[in-house]
Amino acid sequence: MIRLEKIIVTYRTDAGIHEALAGVDLAIERGTSCVIIGPTGCGKTSLLYLLAGLLEPASGQVILDGRPLSGVRRQTSLILQQHGLFPWKNALANASLGLGIRGAAREKVMGTTRTLMEKMGIWDVRRSYPAQLSGGQRQRVAIARSLATDPDLLLMDEPFSALDAMTRESLQELFLGLWKERSFTSVLVTHSIEEAAFLGNRIVVLSPRPGRVLGILENPEMGDPRYRLSESFHLMCSGIRRLMEGSR
Amino acid sequence: MKPMRSAAQPYTLAAVALAAGWQVAATALNTEALPGPASVLVSFARQVRGPLGIHFAVSAYRVLVSLALALVTAVPWGIAMGRMRRTDALLSPLVYLIYPIPKIAFLPLVLLLFGIGDGSRIFLIAFILFFQILVTTRDAAREIPREYILSMRSLGAGRLQKAFHLVLPAVLPKILTSLRIGIGTAIAVLFFVESFATSTGLGYFILDAWSRLDYESMYAGIVGMGLLGAVLYEFVEVLDRTLCRWTKI
Ligand SMILES: Nc1ncnc2c1ncn2[C@@H]1O[C@H](COP(=O)(O)OP(=O)(O)OP(=O)(O)O)[C@@H](O)[C@H]1O
Numbered sequence: 402m403i404r405l406e407k408i409i410v411t412y413r414t415d416a417g418i419h420e421a422l423a424g425v426d427l428a429i430e431r432g433t434s435c436v437i438i439g440p441t442g443c444g445k446t447s448l449l450y451l452l453a454g455l456l457e458p459a460s461g462q463v464i465l466d467g468r469p470l471s472g473v474r475r476q477t478s479l480i481l482q483q484h485g486l487f488p489w490k491n492a493l494a495n496a497s498l499g500l501g502i503r504g505a506a507r508e509k510v511m512g513t514t515r516t517l518m519e520k521m522g523i524w525d526v527r528r529s530y531p532a533q534l535s536g537g538q539r540q541r542v543a544i545a546r547s548l549a550t551d552p553d554l555l556l557m558d559e560p561f562s563a564l565d566a567m568t569r570e571s572l573q574e575l576f577l578g579l580w581k582e583r584s585f586t587s588v589l590v591t592h593s594i595e596e597a598a599f600l601g602n603r604i605v606v607l608s609p610r611p612g613r614v615l616g617i618l619e620n621p622e623m624g625d626p627r628y629r630l631s632e633s634f635h636l637m638c639s640g641i642r643r644l645m646e647g648s649r
Numbered sequence: 650m651k652p653m654r655s656a657a658q659p660y661t662l663a664a665v666a667l668a669a670g671w672q673v674a675a676t677a678l679n680t681e682a683l684p685g686p687a688s689v690l691v692s693f694a695r696q697v698r699g700p701l702g703i704h705f706a707v708s709a710y711r712v713l714v715s716l717a718l719a720l721v722t723a724v725p726w727g728i729a730m731g732r733m734r735r736t737d738a739l740l741s742p743l744v745y746l747i748y749p750i751p752k753i754a755f756l757p758l759v760l761l762l763f764g765i766g767d768g769s770r771i772f773l774i775a776f777i778l779f780f781q782i783l784v785t786t787r788d789a790a791r792e793i794p795r796e797y798i799l800s801m802r803s804l805g806a807g808r809l810q811k812a813f814h815l816v817l818p819a820v821l822p823k824i825l826t827s828l829r830i831g832i833g834t835a836i837a838v839l840f841f842v843e844s845f846a847t848s849t850g851l852g853y854f855i856l857d858a859w860s861r862l863d864y865e866s867m868y869a870g871i872v873g874m875g876l877l878g879a880v881l882y883e884f885v886e887v888l889d890r891t892l893c894r895w896t897k898i
């Protein structure tokens with residue numbers, strides 16, 4: 402269970418204090434998939450950094466399992482907006498990095514990474530550098546790296562936004578399968594309404610900057626790959642759209 | 650053995666072009682101070698298994714030790730300055746004050762501290778290279794994208810792991826570039842430090858031949874310096890190809 406209480410995030414810039422989040426209150430249940438959607442620049446990335454322990458709020462606090470969050474924690478994995486792979490490491494070295502850093506035994510590192518990479522269809526490209534991979538493959542490596550450490554909380558910053566429609570949908574389905582199988586808590590940031598409706602148990606709509614919670618939508622039918630084709634999926638999308646447009 | 654051939658072929662071409670230009674100049678000037686390439690090569694071949702080879706080895710040793718010394722001291726400091734704002738604010742002014750001073754001006758002091766042996770010569774070359782490598786490393790470390798830093802931090806990496814998995818690989822291509830520039834500087838300084846109080850090294854060999862008006866030998870020594878540089882450059886190329894393969898795609 403994660404609770405955000407009256408979170409305010411500001412950045413100091415040359416032009417003065419720049420408010421990114423202006424009082425966000427939010428609760429995320431353990432094992433659920435929470436999607437945060439909002440217009441560009443509303444503070445979505447800032448919110449994820451906060452949950453990752455990479456950023457301190459100007460005021461308010463993040464409570465994780467009853468205790469205030471302070472700094473990076475080992476059971477949290479983060480996938481950055483630009484996937485955050487290291488260009489000097491090949492796919493295998495990138496995917497195994499998190500486990501390696503935690504000092505796991507070499508056989509365990511290789512075994513776990515291999516299983517994940519095979520499952521995600523990227524074992525064959527393990528010797529390729531990120532620059533040699535397609536966007537979809539890169540994203541798969543990033544997901545493999547973040548899941549290799551078996552996190553209880555996975556944070557993703559627009560992971561599928563740079564992909565073509567077909568690749569995006571197949572990766573969304575891959576992700577859905579992994580989430581159902583492994584039951585980690587997922588917080589995914591997106592600006593795509595369809596993605597929010599497809600991947601979120603709950604959809605949190607943020608206002609334009611400075612970000613505030615405009616509304617929270619429950620999405621009980623989510624979880625079935627065929628949900629995308631259903632009537633209620635389209636209703637959900639319209640609901641999100643109305644909330645977002647109401648703020649303009 | 651593909652890489653060998655691909656490196657040797659351009660060198661053959663370059664050597665032929667250089668010899669041709671040299672021959673033209675030698676014929677045109679028609680002076681003892683510039684013998685043709687043929688007689689110089691004969692002189693080089695005759696002496697390389699004897700004294701010239703030994704002088705070459707001594708010079709190579711001095712340059713290599715200087716380069717290594719400059720690397721192991723400048724890279725950690727460059728990284729520290731590039732990644733830690735306080736350290737940078739403290740040390741950068743100091744670096745900017747010392748960097749432009751011709752270090753050769755400190756020769757009397759260096760001789761006093763390190764004696765007239767190899768210590769002084771190696772120290773002087775390394776001292777000059779240190780600043781070139783330091784500033785390049787610092788700037789490269791500063792420019793590491795924030796995204797990589799955050800990615801590393803979120804993986805839970807400690808200081809050493811960050812240095813090893815992130816900072817070193819990120820700055821390595823720039824370090825190799827500073828080495829390439831440094832090799833030119835190193836050989837220029839080498840010539841200077843081998844011009845006094847020694848009877849070994851290519852610099853000594855060249856000046857000694859000159860004083861005896863043995864121009865064939867003098868140019869054989871110059872060819873040796875060229876070769877020394879080329880060998881060092883190729884060594885850096887090999888490092889680049891093996892350690893920075895990711896930049897070549
Ligand atoms: N390091 C920083 N320094 C100053 N301002 C920043 C910094 N990072 C973000 N901001 C500002 O804070 C606001 C929120 O940024 P953030 O990156 O969290 O938005 P976002 O919702 O992720 O945007 P996008 O959808 O474009 O990724 C923006 O107006 C941005 O310009």
Ligand SMILES: [Mg+2]
Binds near residue numbers: 445446447
């Ligand atoms: Mg963002």
